[in-house]
Amino acid sequence: MACQVVIAGGGFAGFYAAQALERLLPEQSAHVTLVNEANFLLYTPLLPGAAGATLDPRHVVVPLRSQLRRTDLVIGRVTGAEPTRRTLGVLRIDGEQLELGYDQLIVALGSVSRTLPIPGLAEHATGLKSLSDATALRNQVLSCLDIAESIEDPARRSEYLGFVFVGAGYAGVEGLAELQDFAVQAIELYPRCRAQGMRWVLVEAKGRIMQEVPASLSEFAERELRRRGIEVRTETTLAEVSAHGARLSVGEEIPARTVVWTAGVKPSPAIARLGLPLDGAGRIVVDATMRVVDPAAPSPAATTAGAPIAQVWAIGDGAAVPDASRPGQACPPTAQHAIRQGRLVARNVVATLGGEAPRPFRYRTKGVVAELGRNKAVAITLGIRWRGFPAWLIARTYHLLLMPGFGRRLRLLVDWNVALLFGRDASSPGRLGAPTPLEHD
Ligand SMILES: Cc1cc2nc3c(=O)[nH]c(=O)nc-3n(C[C@H](O)[C@H](O)[C@H](O)COP(=O)(O)OP(=O)(O)OC[C@H]3O[C@@H](n4cnc5c(N)ncnc54)[C@H](O)[C@@H]3O)c2cc1C
Known part of the structure; x- marks a missing residue:
């Protein structure tokens, strides 16, 4: 009987794993199924472009069916798993609950915005993690300008002309830069708003923006943003959000109808329902070959803590894949890592099926x-x-x-x-x- 390989999640990690499996696995000997919430791969690095209206939102996604010709696609939500019975629970989009059996399971469910218990955050702020977020933000900027233009009182109008981004990693900085650029062009069509001007504020808890790049580049980015009139507040956090504005840790109140939260990610909630071992950050614990490891079981090799759970692999933002270039730490949540983990996990699945040893993941950010x-x-x-x-x-x-x-x-x-x-x-x-x-x- 053909071996059943199931991939949970069709983002960067899952998509590239499926693509590589199509190439590496002989069609008669294995059958690959990919489960994803949507029928597309979201190309997240271009989300700020979709929010800032340089790109049509449909053009920042890749329809999975157009790229994966030999993979069975199940569009639905992963709801749980039973590793002992080797089954994955899926709620298909038509509402039918399925149980998919597997011989090999690759978990690639990614991440969602990480929130903190800040009063008003969940009710009044928006993330920038999905296509709906990007489209909603673009619409929000335009509605704010439309409403502000019709308000007589400048103090009330300022709420609609205030925009606050919290979290200055690359997603926050790119998102703010693109949206502000968009708003600067759009405001030309709104004379009253143009006369009053907008206020854009970037809030970052750490000492500088864009920790992912060296200080010289982050300083360049900050200078560039300030030159455009964007206020950058480092070593500052968000204390409270309301329908009318944001209060910062330094006590300052910023009138704003738009607060965007881009302060990090956490594993997709479905990951906690799979019955797999998780680390302190909620990511699936894996060894260097990306095989899920049970830390409580006795290790067969002195080099690993715990024993690998045969047939279950985890990759991407939702897995704590050891980073060979930074011993003791997990790989950062980036598409670069997810893509390469996807390709290697496919090779490792094929190697395991052929009775060979899987290879460890080694990648240094290029x-x-x-x-x-x-x-x-x-x-x-x-x-x-x-x-x-x-x-x-x-x-x-x-x-x-x-x-x-x-x-x-x-x-x-x-x-x-x-x-x-x-x-x-x-x-x-x-x-x-x-x-x-x-x-x-
Ligand atoms: C705005 C933004 C900009 C970014 N820019 C960059 C960049 O420039 N460079 C870079 O390297 N990285 C960038 N990243 C990070 C990058 O997007 C992630 O690291 C990458 O997407 C991780 O891949 P993944 O496959 O683990 O997760 P994802 O790509 O998030 O894929 C997970 C998939 O699983 C699906 N899923 C989740 N839960 C379920 C469920 N219960 N049932 C079914 N399906 C489910 C999701 O719908 C999704 O399709 C950016 C991220 C954002 C938000």
């Missing part, structure tokens, strides 16, 4: 790119630091090469060039996706 809007970016490639326009060209070329499929690349190129020629699109897709009731007043 570089970082972060766009700052206005044709500027910061980047490091193979140790070389880039800033400004050359870094922006590198960032765009990198994403163009990494985006799977020629058609998807072409869509990016067209969107970017149209935005360069005609500016960002200031139309609001508003209620798109929510049909108009047939009978309404």
